[in-house]
Every structure is written in C-alpha cells, then in structure tokens.
Amino acid sequence: MDKIFGRPKSLRDIPTHYCSGCGHGIAHRLISEVVDELDIRERIIGVAPIGCAVIAYDYWDFDCCEAAHGRALAVATGIKRVRPEAIVFTYQGDGDLVAIGCAETIHAANRGENLTTVFINNAVYGMTGGQMAPTTLLNQKTATTPFGRDAKSAGYPLKISELLAQLSGVYYVERVSTDSPVKVLAAKRAIKQAFINQIEGKGFSLVEILSACPTYLGMKPTAAVKWVREEMTKEFPLGKIK
Amino acid sequence: MRNQKLVPKVEILHRETSGSRRSSYKVTAFGKTRNQKILISGNEAIAEAAVQAGCRFYAGYPITPQNEIPAYMAKRMPGIGGVFIQSESELAAISMVMGASAAGARAMTSSSSPGISLKQEGISYIAGAELPAVIVNVMRAGPGLGNIWPAQSDYFQAVKGGGHGDYHNIVLAPSSAQEAFDLTMFAFDLADKYRNPVMILSDGMSGQMMEPIVIPEDRKNLLSGICCLTSEKKWAVTGCKDRLPNLVASFRMCLGDTEKLNQHLQGKYKQILADEQRCxxxxxxxxxxxxxxxxxxxxxxxxxxxxxxxxxxxxxxxxxxxxxxxxxxxxxxxxxxxxxxxxxxxxxxxxxxxxxxxxxxxxxxxxxxxxxxxxxxxxxxxxxxxxxxxxxxxxx
Structure with missing residues (x-):
C-alpha cells in the first residue's frame, strides 16, 4: 500500500508542549509541509520568537536563530542580507510582532526586506499568563483587562496586516485561520505563497493566522475554535489584504 | 613582497564652507604601495579598520559624536559587497548585527552613550548566544540625554555587563586614531576567537580628532581570517546542507541547562582574564x-x-x-x-x-x-x- 500522508521531514517526532486546542502545532506543521514541498529545508533559516513558540526550533528540523522579544524581523534582516541565497522567515505572536516589535515589523516591511513572516494572532499573551495583547478584542477579558478590554483606557485591536498593506515595500499580506480543516488548507496555501514570493525575490510577505488559545480564553478547545471563527473574524476578516 | 601589500590611497578634498576652507580626506582606493601615512579621524579609523578586518555588515542609528562611522560605512560597504543599514532604532541595529553574526558574517554596530544603553538588550542576547560582534561606543556626557561632549562615564556599563545576566564584554580602549585602527582589527579576531561581544570604548574627543595613522603592510598577517563569511564558523545558521541543523540561542528550556550555560560562559571569561589583559x-x-x-x-x-x-x-x-x-x-x-x-x-x-x-x-x-x-x-x-x-x- 502506498503511503499518502505522514510526518513532514522538516518536523521532528517529539511530544508537543502546546496546550490542547492550541493553533501553534498546526502552524508549525504547515510550515514544515511547505518547506518539504518547496524542497528548501537545506536553505531555510527560521527566526523564533519570544512567547509560547520560543522553542519552535525544537520542532523544526532545520537551522534556527533566536531573537529578543519583538526583534525577530531585525535579526532576520541581518541573516538575509548576508545570506541572500537562504530562505529566511520569522514566526511571531501578536505581542512580539504587534506590540514590542511594532517598529521592527513596520520598518522591515517598509524596507521591503525579502522575508516571510508567519504571524500567529490569538488575541492574548499565552506564555506570560493570559494578559491583553494588542489584538485582544473589545470587551475581551484577560489577566490585565479583568473587566473586559475598554477602548477608553486600552485602545482598540490593532490590525497590523491592514496597516502593513499600506506600505510600498510590502508585496503580500493575507489573513487566514485554523478554525476548520478547509481554513487550514487555505492557510497552507497562503504560507506556501509567502515562501514562493521570497524564492522569487518579490519582497516582504506576511501571513496572519488566527489561532485559538483555549487556556487563556478560558474555553474548551472546541469552544475556543468556535470563538475564533465567530468572534475574531468579525474584527479580523479573513482573506488576501494585499 | 613587502612592498606589495594593500594599503589605502588617500584623496584630499577641499571645499569651501561658509568662507572657511575645510579639508576632508577620504580613502578612495587600495593600491599596492608601501606603508602609507593617512590623516583620518578616530571614528573613521574605526570604520576603515572594520572594513579591513573583513566586517561586511554594519547597522546603526545616527547619534553624535559617532556619525562619521555610519556615514563612512554607507559609502564604503556597497563597493566591497558589504551591507550597510541605517536601522530604525538601536534595538533593531544590534539585533540586525546579531542576525548577521549568527549567519556567519563579521558584523559591527556603533553608537554613543544613550544609544549604547538601548543596545544592551541585544548585547546580552549576543553574549548569551555566544556570537561574535563588535560594538563601538564613542562616549558622550550623561546621564540621560547629557550632551555631545566627550566623557568616560560608561565604564561601568561596558565592563560590568550593562545588560541583564552574568556576562562580560571584552572592552578595548584606544588612545589614538592609530590605536583605534589597530584595536578595531584586533576586536574582530577576539570576537571570533571567544565568540563574544567586543566593545571599543572610545569618546567624543578621540572620535572627532584627526591624526595621521599608518596602516602597516603586514597587517593581514595579524588576522585570523579576513573573509567575511568564514567557513570555520561551523555553528552559524547557513541552511542545514549536508549537516545537522544548527541553533543559535541563549534560551535553555530545562531546569539546570541555563546554569550549565552560565558555568560554560564563566569558564570562558576565566580564560579571557588569564590570557587577554593588556596595558x-x-x-x-x-x-x-x-x-x-x-x-x-x-x-x-x-x-x-x-x-x-x-x-x-x-x-x-x-x-x-x-x-x-x-x-x-x-x-x-x-x-x-x-x-x-x-x-x-x-x-x-x-x-x-x-x-x-x-x-x-x-x-x-x-x-x-x-x-x-x-x-x-x-x-x-x-x-x-x-x-x-x-x-x-x-x-x-
């Protein structure tokens, strides 16, 4: 019998450290599948974030480099500029990419760095214990918005993808989700496109992936996924933005 | 052969600036001539030395009194296949250097006191991830914004750590433009040898002052490797072709592993203390x-x-x-x-x-x-x- 489905070569066979229902595992796997399909495992260099995915490199079986919180795109810029033949990507959460690393994100994008960014938006800080993220929805309760996010004191969910799409240096921005098998397949297509863009030297590409964090949404995995589908997508509509 | 080493040719430019005649000197090409004396500022001596040491990546953010270094690099790097980036911040500049170094290049950033404070985050990460990097601090007066006048008030910050964690920079203090040149070249060798950040601690007066320097003809022999992407850096992230994947990181997930990393670093510092004292x-x-x-x-x-x-x-x-x-x-x-x-x-x-x-x-x-x-x-x-x-x- 032919084997038609298996573990990607670029994904290591180790137990996951992520919580039940977390979207990181899906995103890690999609990247690995794309790396295998594009046959770029020997060219790829990943830049890992600070956050729940800090040890993403434990799962990926290819070269990786750490960055300080928010500085992934600066580190990736350094790598790519001295190794233009390498395929360099950052994997960043909402706190990393949109809050503390907002300047690095905007400027790397604005320079049109030929990089790929996979941005996991789960509307909450996971590793530090469920604090408000820049992408936390209005009225969403977190450890630091115990009465719900109030725009008067905590501002609004920051739509970085729409913001980046305005920049001339940005080639491709798409928002996808992991809330259903069909959406996961669409997410994979977007990630693949973002890597193909880099291979073809098109410039900065970013894929925003809406992802569930059941632990800090205080929901069961199925309810958290439903929340992403029904609540998050209202604020963060899916589709190609640029 | 002694007459055949590469040394810079200098072009002397004169320009009228609001009535007063001002001269500036720039290194335009490298000819095969004997030891040559050139007139150069301390800051530019650092920049040219970095280039001659094989530095092919520079990122920095403007701040006085070190602006001659990024300006020099912006002119010099494109012609030699190097990279110059004016970064959006000091935080980004040092992280770009971290990335370039992780990818195997000789990389440098420069700044002055308030900017160096911002770089401490990245310096600590570079030390923790055991990456070579050269950081130049052309010190100015503090605290806070202070002023652009020269000072030596960042000694504690440079030699006692500066950023978080138990780490050390190797810190070199030039006292002339000649020594700024020599020590900068040496800094890249030390950084590679120990896989550790090396800081050049200069000051606004030394950086701005122009002095004659000699670029010795046998300079190249002093270097461990003039190539910007040395094949010896087996730890670098280059794409895992024909080898197991490499990881450049300071993070250690398991209890005890961070302590082990610290013990390893302390062993390295002990060796540096024993072997590298100079005066x-x-x-x-x-x-x-x-x-x-x-x-x-x-x-x-x-x-x-x-x-x-x-x-x-x-x-x-x-x-x-x-x-x-x-x-x-x-x-x-x-x-x-x-x-x-x-x-x-x-x-x-x-x-x-x-x-x-x-x-x-x-x-x-x-x-x-x-x-x-x-x-x-x-x-x-x-x-x-x-x-x-x-x-x-x-x-x-």
Missing part, C-alpha cells in the same frame, strides 16, 4: 606615584608626567588597553616587585570615579589610591593633573 606601562621602574588612565585621558596624563619629570617627581603610567579584562596582573606585579616604593596610585578619568574601583581592587590596600575626575563634558587638564601630583608628591 601600556611607562616609567614604572622608577615611579613613586603611578597614574592609571585610559583612552584620551592617558595621553593628557603623559603630558603631565613629562612636565613633572623635569621637576624630578617620579611618576609612572599604567594605561589599560583592555578595560575588561582589567590589567590587574600588571598592578599586582608592580606591587610585588616594588612594594613600599610605589606609594600612590592616581586614577584620572573623565567620570566621577568608575575605573578607580577596579584599581582599588587590584591594589588591595598595598598603596594609597587617589582619584581625579571630571564628567559631563569636563576633561581633567594637564595642569590639574600636575597640581594634584605635586600635592601627592609633597606627602611622600
């Missing part, structure tokens, strides 16, 4: 008073020593070239051989007393340690040093 000593064998000063301050002190020699006051000088590791061995050796005869150490700094703490630790009560310092743009003058030495001399 210049002048008139030590006769001295009853020894001045300890570094950088431009040491040159001012040399003038004072010359004057006092004529008055038969026996003053020597220890000029630390490595601030970390601090040349404590030299001080303990002097005290061992000349105990009781060296009665005073006078530490002179453009600060309110930073290096003096390391001198006190090295002297360990075996002689008196006095301090003379000014900061915030004030520079102790030759006259002030002479005056203080005469007071000390009267107490002998």
């Amino acid at each position: 210049e000593s002048v008139g030590i064998d006769e001295a009853e008073i020894i001045i300890v000063a570094y950088g431009i301050m040491a040159r001012i002190a040399k003038g004072a020593i010359k004057t006092l020699k004529a008055k038969n006051i026996k003053v020597g000088l220890i000029r630390p070239i490595t601030l970390w590791p601090f040349p404590e061995t030299q001080i303990t050796q002097i005290l061992k051989h000349r105990l009781g005869r060296v009665k005073y150490f006078l530490v002179v700094e453009m600060s309110y007393g930073q290096m003096v703490e390391d001198v006190r630790l090295a002297v360990n009560g075996k002689a008196k340690v006095e301090f003379l310092g000014r900061a915030g743009g004030g520079v102790p003058t030759e006259e002030e040093i002479i005056k203080r030495l005469e007071v000390i001399s009267d107490k002998l």
